[in-house]
Each structure stands twice: as C-alpha cells, then as structure tokens.
Amino acid sequence: MRPAKRTQPGTAPAIVWLRQDLRLADNPALHAACRRGGPVVPVFIWAPEEEGAWPPGGASRWWLHQSLGKLVGEFRAAGVKLIIRRGASLLELLRVVKATGAEAVFWNRRYEPAIVARDRKIEEALRASGLQAESCSGAPLHKPETIRNKAGQPFRVFTPFWRTCLASGEPGEPLPAPRRLTPPTRRPASLPLAALELEPKPNWADGLRAAWEPGSAGAKAELQRFLRGGLLTYAVDRNRPDLMGTSRLSPHLHFGEISPRQVWQAVRRFAESKAIPAAVWRNWQFLTELGWREFAHHLLVHFPHTPEQPLRPEFARFPWRKNPAWLRAWQQGRTGYPLVDAGLRELWSSGWIHNRVRMVVASFLVKNLLLPWQPGARWFWDTLVDADLANNTLGWQWTAGCGADAAPFFRIFNPVSQGEKFDPEGSYVRRWVPELARLPAAWIHQPWEAPPATLAAAGVELGHSYPRPIVSLRISREVALEAYRRITR
Ligand code: FAD
Numbered sequence: 001m002r003p004a005k006r007t008q009p010g011t012a013p014a015i016v017w018l019r020q021d022l023r024l025a026d027n028p029a030l031h032a033a034c035r036r037g038g039p040v041v042p043v044f045i046w047a048p049e050e051e052g053a054w055p056p057g058g059a060s061r062w063w064l065h066q067s068l069g070k071l072v073g074e075f076r077a078a079g080v081k082l083i084i085r086r087g088a089s090l091l092e093l094l095r096v097v098k099a100t101g102a103e104a105v106f107w108n109r110r111y112e113p114a115i116v117a118r119d120r121k122i123e124e125a126l127r128a129s130g131l132q133a134e135s136c137s138g139a140p141l142h143k144p145e146t147i148r149n150k151a152g153q154p155f156r157v158f159t160p161f162w163r164t165c166l167a168s169g170e171p172g173e174p175l176p177a178p179r180r181l182t183p184p185t186r187r188p189a190s191l192p193l194a195a196l197e198l199e200p201k202p203n204w205a206d207g208l209r210a211a212w213e214p215g216s217a218g219a220k221a222e223l224q225r226f227l228r229g230g231l232l233t234y235a236v237d238r239n240r241p242d243l244m245g246t247s248r249l250s251p252h253l254h255f256g257e258i259s260p261r262q263v264w265q266a267v268r269r270f271a272e273s274k275a276i277p278a279a280v281w282r283n284w285q286f287l288t289e290l291g292w293r294e295f296a297h298h299l300l301v302h303f304p305h306t307p308e309q310p311l312r313p314e315f316a317r318f319p320w321r322k323n324p325a326w327l328r329a330w331q332q333g334r335t336g337y338p339l340v341d342a343g344l345r346e347l348w349s350s351g352w353i354h355n356r357v358r359m360v361v362a363s364f365l366v367k368n369l370l371l372p373w374q375p376g377a378r379w380f381w382d383t384l385v386d387a388d389l390a391n392n393t394l395g396w397q398w399t400a401g402c403g404a405d406a407a408p409f410f411r412i413f414n415p416v417s418q419g420e421k422f423d424p425e426g427s428y429v430r431r432w433v434p435e436l437a438r439l440p441a442a443w444i445h446q447p448w449e450a451p452p453a454t455l456a457a458a459g460v461e462l463g464h465s466y467p468r469p470i471v472s473l474r475i476s477r478e479v480a481l482e483a484y485r486r487i488t489r
Helices: 028-033 058-079 088-102 113-128 158-167 207-209 217-228 230-235 250-254 260-274 285-302 315-316 324-332 340-352 353-367 372-385 390-398 415-422 426-432 452-457 473-488
Strands: 014-018 040-046 083-086 102-109 132-136
Touching: 014 028, 014 088, 028 040, 028 102, 028 132, 040 058, 040 088, 058 207, 058 217, 058 390, 083 088, 088 113, 102 230, 113 132, 132 250, 158 285, 207 340, 217 250, 217 260, 230 285, 285 390, 315 473, 324 340, 324 353, 324 372, 324 452, 340 353, 340 372, 340 426, 353 390, 353 415, 353 473, 372 390
Parallel strands: 014 040, 014 102, 040 083, 102 132
Antiparallel strands: none
C-alpha cells in the first residue's frame, strides 16, 4: 500500500485497535490516539483464526459479546462509533485506514505467543505503509522485559519476582477516560455486533447471564463490592468457596474492562482512607494475587511453549493415562467426590470456579486420575469466562507440579479433607450438587461413608442418584507417587 497522503500533523484520524482492553479509562492506546489531537476511530476486529491453538472458547465468546455491547454504548456516549469488523486484522486495519484517512494506529500489547508474532508482522506492515504504528503497555503492572534477576534472567520463583516488582516502583495513577472524542469526517462501515456470532446457539448461557455483569461498569461495581465487603477479610476468607470471599474480578481483568493499575490504586485509596500504612497494605494478600497474575504473564512471555508443554522437561516423560470415560466424568462433575463435582458443575453453569476448588479439581484430574493436565487446561479454556492463557497455564502447571514455582508433585489435594476444611457446613456442595443437599454436614464430603439409613433419609442412592467414587483416593495416590518416582529416578 502507498503511504497515505498526509494532512496537517495532529488532524488526521488515529485508529485505536481494541483487543483485550475493552475500556475507555486507563487505556494507554486510546490515550496516545487522543494526544494526537485529531479524530479517533476505535476498531474491534474479530479474528479468532489468528490466535493459533487458542482461539477464544465458548464462555469467553459469550462474555466478549456482552462486553463489546457495553463498549459500543460507552464510545457512543463519548461521541464516536466503535467500528466492528471480522476478518484478517491487517487487511481490516488497512481498510479502515483507507476509509478514514487515518495516519496512526495504536494498540495495547497482548502476550500470547501467537498474538505476539502476529502483532510484530502487523506493526512492520503498517510502518511499511507509512503509518505511525505503536503498541502500548496496558495489561500487566510492569513490562515483562524490565523484571529480571541479578543474572539478567527471568524469574522462575514467585517471591523474589514479586519482591523485585514491588521494589521497582508503585504503579502510576490510572489515565482518565476521555470525555469527548472527535469522530472522523469519513465514517467507515461497521458490522452489527450480532454478525460476529459470538453468542451460543442453542443458548446455554443463562447461568452465565445470571452470574455476571460484563463490561467496565460491571467491573467497577464488582471492585466496589469487594472493597466494601471483602478486602479486609480476604486473607482469611479467600479459601472458602462457600463465602463470596474473593473479588471475582478475573474475567473483567482478562478482557481489560478494568486494568490492574486501576485495581491497585483503588486498593491504595481505600487503605489510605482507613489510615493503613503503605508497608502494611502493599503486602496484603490480595495485591500478592495480582502479583501472581503478573508472574503468569511474564512467564508466558519468557517461556512461550508452556501452554502446551511442561516447563520442567522431565514431565514430558510422565506416564499419563488415557481414559476418555474418566475425563468425561470429570468434565461433567460425576466423579463421586462432592467437592470436585461441585466445582466442575459451578464451572459449567456459571463459567467460573473458586481458586481453591480449581486447585482441587485440577489436582484430582492430574494426580488421582493420572490424566494429563493439557485436556484439563483445554476444558477450562472452553468453559471459563476468565479463560486466560497466562493464568490458566500457570494454574495447571502449578497444580501438576511441572511449572514455575509449582506445588511439589507429591502434594496431592484430598477432596474430602479440603471440603471439610474449606466448606465446613457443605453449603457449597449443596448448592452445586443438589442431589446431596439433604445429607448432614458430617457426610456431605464423603457420602460413601454415610450409614445406609442416613443416605436413605437424605434421598441419596449411591450409584443411581449420585455416583460412587470413580477411583480410590488411597490407591490412586500411591499409583501417582510411583509414577512420579519413575520420572525423577
Ligand atoms: P481474587 O482472589 O480476587 O484475585 C484477584 C485477581 O488476581 C484475580 O482476578 C486474578 O486476575 C489474579 N489472580 C488470583 N489468583 C491468581 C493465580 N493463582 N494465578 C494468576 N492470577 C491470579 N485465573 C484466570 O484469570 N484465568 C484462568 O484461566 C485461570 N485458570 C486457572 C487454572 C487453574 C488450574 C488454577 C489453579 C488457577 C487458575 N486461575 C486462572 C487463577 C485463579 O484461580 C483465578 O484468577 C481466581 O480464582 C479468580 O477469582 P477472583 O477474581 O475472585 O480472584
């Protein structure tokens, strides 16, 4: 393409290419486009075939549809139209350039390996066309290339990684949302959102709809709920799936409806309003969890093979089993272990699982069933509304014991004792596994141990109304430990 004919500097339109940054506030790419002083053209391009092996799954597509719908309204209120396209990203960007006479394209970086490679090519092609093409940093708190150990290598252990992040300075104040944007004089064509066909057919998303409010207003409301009611008790309650003890910000953070910097600064303001010293709030467990998100993103940049392969190479020799029937039972929440089944049914119904239960269900798949972690990660990818390549990869490799700073393989979560400890009344299980709802708390995490009369009184018929355990915890644990010994000998 020939270089576009230049208009007065600063007056030609600038394109903001939106991807996983579906917000107007604290959006560095949007801010950079506004600073040119001319019209702004926000563009979203649906191009799942460019995402390599990880195109967005069903639950993510549902979320994206809702979130884009909200974003259309937010841009309209600011005076411009969000242009929606479908097709090859470069081609569509160049078409919008041609249609509007834009001279610059800005976007916020993403870190998935296929996207990094694609974006590099697009940046080169845009520059070769005589356009200003700039990527900005908006997803992590720190740029991955800036956090290194003393030997100049990426960290593989969380604690020194996060200590180095904290020492490298406070995240800045979030950028304000632009109040008014100038539309281009020549308006490019846009598809209706429905043309992207992101909503499921047939409709299975009622559970998701009931559980979530996608979009930046929903993100802000969730953050406010958490600041008012969860932050100060987070360190204690975060492990309790029966309580709403965590922020539930993960899908909002994944889609960039809120930035980690906005969350960080909201926590800081909250702490300061209560006269809590910085030395205390900066070490709050909640901010440390944002640190794990940061760690996951940095690891994905430095070890781009890890969504498919273990970081610790000896695990490539692990003698995993093949058992499609067990995998199906796990996916459907019919393993006979109530906490595991509750988690997987929560996932299917609401698109989310509590972190403690994610660890329990992942450990059960990998260690008790001895099935490889990759199909588990794939299942999460398709069913989670917060499916995130960096966090999902870290979570699965951590649980399987084959990743960075991972739980040792011999740490095998026991779903019975985890249930008794973190869901002591059984209310989480009762909610998601209604066929056990009438069992007393003493038996709810191990119904196979309940006296027959108790089962009968609760209307539970093992093997019929609820499955018997598909494996023995004791035997499967021994088999897993022996398999592990074989790869470490
Ligand atoms: P909070 O406890 O309120 O934490 C605040 C934020 O910190 C989260 O929204 C998230 O962005 C980040 N965070 C918290 N814990 C972690 C963690 N362990 N690793 C990385 N970031 C973290 N998280 C995802 O966002 N997407 C995934 O696809 C994903 N897959 C996972 C798979 C497995 C097997 C495991 C064990 C964990 C996975 N996690 C994933 C991490 C974690 O479970 C979720 O981020 C968390 O449960 C989201 O709930 P929340 O927003 O209430 O978290």
